[in-house]
Amino acid sequence: MPMHRSLKVLAAALLAATLLSGCGVFSARTIRVGVVGEPAGLELAYTDDASAFVGSMVHAGLYRADATFAPAPVLADGDATSAAGGTKWRVTLRSGLTFHDGSPITTDDVKFTYELAASTRCPLVSDICAVVGSHLLSVEAGADGALTFTLKSPWAPWQTRGLTIPILPKATLTASLVRLQAKVEAADRNAVSLTRENIAADIDGGGCAASGATNCTYASRVAELERTLADAGLDLPDPRGYPQLNSAGEPSGSRDDEQYARALYVRLAALEGLLLAPTESQLAAAFPLLDVQSAPVGAGPYKFVERVPGSYVQLTAFKAFALGEPPMSAMTLTVFTSASGAVKAFQGGAIDWAPDLRATDVAGLSVSEDATLLHVASLRGYNYLAFNTREGRLFANSVARRALASCVDIPAIITGATDETGIEISSTVAPTSWAAETPAAAETKRDVAGARAALIADGWEAGEDGIFARAGTRLEADIIVREGQAARTRAAQLIVDQVAECGISLTVAELPFTTDIAPRLRYPNDFDLYLGAWQWSLDPDDSDIFASSACPTEEAPAGKNFVCWSSPRVDQLLAQGVSAGSISSRIGIYTTIQSLRRSDRPYLLLWGDPGFALLRNRFIWETRAADVQSPLYAWSIHTWDLQK
Structure with a gap:
């Protein structure tokens, strides 16, 4: 979410200074995007549009849906083939690929991802859990990158919905889990459970109101929540991601204590789940708490560089992307608390792309000749x-x-x-x-x-x-x-x-x-x-x-x-x-x-x-004319370039 106005001015000045100094990430070949809401849960645990947008840039699957919703190979080498009456799907993984951290992408990573998605405690995006959990029986990794997916029954949509989920780095996530386990090794499970149960009974169960108290909010328990989490060795969420908004929907410079407290409570509940989970379920239970949720590692066209809560997320082009290095060298995602803020920034020239807009956001809007207001059927x-x-x-x-x-x-x-x-x-x-x-x-x-x-x-x-x-x-x-x-x-x-x-x-x-x-x-x-x-x-x-x-x-x-x-x-x-x-x-x-x-x-x-987006005309790609009729117009983001 955006910073206080004076801080935004300072940040803009700093970015300009960086650009003029020739420092790496920020350049004229940066795609400047405005997203509404604070991106979080970036390692495939997101629940909102802003986080999903970041995830779509950072992660890659065996296939991705193109502008016509058809599966196009990314990490896969060629099209998938079906067999056994549609209960088996065979895919070959491209050779020589790596994740953003340099670790190789192997069939073991693919198998790991799908088995995690199929588990009874799947911690990933809910739609992924539902699709994979409902249809996948097993996935087998063979020689030379061969993968065989066996389904519970014939289901042709596996090609379009099952084979397009992002692939996660097994070794990276395992290492993240080990770091988290070391942090909370001395946590008092009973103290964590007792705090969580007391707050749940008071706030959600009505115990606080029944006692005659007047401040029955999560915010009233901030100190208790922070203390319990800190005693357990768990890092606290960055308060900059929870700004208090004024009547105009702009950050007031203060923290939204209720939203911050709710985030603390969610972390407490997740911590309790981790401390109670058996060994084989530790990764699933710990997933929302892993450090990769705020610094994700994927195989998509853009690589995570930095995240400043309440301000921006910085990505850079992934040179080893499966389909080739993107011509645009970087992407800066500025965080706004409202769509109107993103639209205003676009109209003022501060950003180049404002996706995921609604009709009310652009009502009566006129755009300059250097921009296009896209009007498509929304995925909503x-x-x-x-x-x-x-x-x-x-x-x-x-x-x-x-x-x-x-x-x-x-x-x-x-x-x-x-x-x-x-x-x-x-x-x-x-x-x-x-x-x-x-x-x-x-x-x-x-x-x-x-x-x-x-x-x-x-x-x-x-x-x-x-x-x-x-x-x-x-x-x-x-x-x-x-x-x-x-x-x-x-x-x-x-x-x-x-x-x-x-x-x-x-x-x-x-x-x-x-x-x-x-x-x-x-x-x-x-x-x-x-x-x-x-x-x-x-x-x-x-x-x-x-x-x-x-x-x-x-x-x-x-x-x-x-x-x-x-x-x-x-x-x-x-x-x-x-x-x-x-x-x-x-x-x-x-x-x-x-x-x-x-x-x-x-x-x-x-x-x-209807779905709307504001996009600068200076961005070109081979299929732009056809793609901008589709809600998946950015499916080939890795080919976007600047108009000569």
Whole structure:
């Protein structure tokens, strides 16, 4: 997070002086990036966008997703091949590669990484743990860099999601663990557990409030937390990473005691886990506490140099990168507490790239001729109207679903709900994916007369108030929407107004997600219409939301197919899609699935969330024109160069 304004000025002066003196890292060939939030957990334990951004520069996997989400080799020598009906994937590791610390990258590092990700105490990014833990049975290292991944069952997305995880340096992490173990060797496990339990009971368990105390915050326990951690031999987090913000969202120069105290408590809980962990689980338990989390070692295009909490992270080009040394010699990531701060810095010329922006961050923004405002479909996903198709519900009737969809004006919704920033979509496959339909089909076309005629043909009759009914059941329902989601609420109200012309009566119901909507999405699925969102995936497989087996049941109440769509043909296609051995053989499968979805209408897709970035035009690379249409436009960052 950014420093106090006067300190930022001083820092800028120091950087300028370094540049003018010709000192190594800072040069005219530096990519200056603005990130929002304090990067942390950089050795694949990150949970936020800023940390993930740093990680994407520092780390490398066997493959990485290109702008079309297809796997491109990085540490691997050539494409992966499948065998044994899709349960085995074979990869060859490039020879002669090293990590940033100079240690060689071997098949043992790959095996170590995947086994850590598959462990029951996987400490890595949650999505990595879920993918590898759910699908990997074993990984075997052979001669000459050969690797064989054996899956629990055929799963073609392993190529796009499983083989793209970053590879970690086994020896480096082991050495980091040894250093940590030496530091906490004399720690009093009972004292650590007692402190953690007392604080948990007082703050989280309500003991403090029940006693009549008024200062029931983590901040009130800072001294106790610091003392316990110091007595155990553990380093304290740098307080510069937890600045107190003023009303304008700028650092006030003071520490945010509550956030700092929460960070201390997290370290205390992790320390307790380490002290209680058996030998074989020590690395997983210690992972968030390792010193490499603040000074990561990877094999990506840029190498970690320095991190100043609350200020910046400095990277330098990795000369031994698998795909060649990047033309840009360095990257400086300046930390901001808000997107508006990053945008202001870009407009003022202080940075060259502001990624991961939202529509509100750039509303009304004009950029100079030397820059481009990128507008792409965000990986945050897409918004939809879901119909509960379960037997006995109003929209179990497919004619009613299709009629409602035909009454909706998607362009008008995008204009009214998103101020024209939403991306028009017609598929649950990301628009720039290798599996996207070309050309894209229309999601729906408004046809009020056609919708009314279809309802009448199906036995519905308009009542005196104009609302259709059949066998005593009126065509009326609530659209439930998560409270606090302004764009979705606006969209829901627009749908209400639009479908009224078709004799359908809807009402918007804004509800809290955790206590109301989430229970309704579980068995027995007590809702008719839900306006929600899903994230895009790197792979087009939607078995988790479309397969009949994912419909919630009493035994498995939390299935993601909460609309309970059941289509034998779609089930068959989904099975074919995950069993196919190549990307090319899967494309037609997902085109057909989307056509069936639009026909049977369990979902009406409304818009894709927009993503924005500010980027200087002086950066060029061979595929820039095509790449900037994709949320993964920076996939070939190692080729970025300066315009001649």
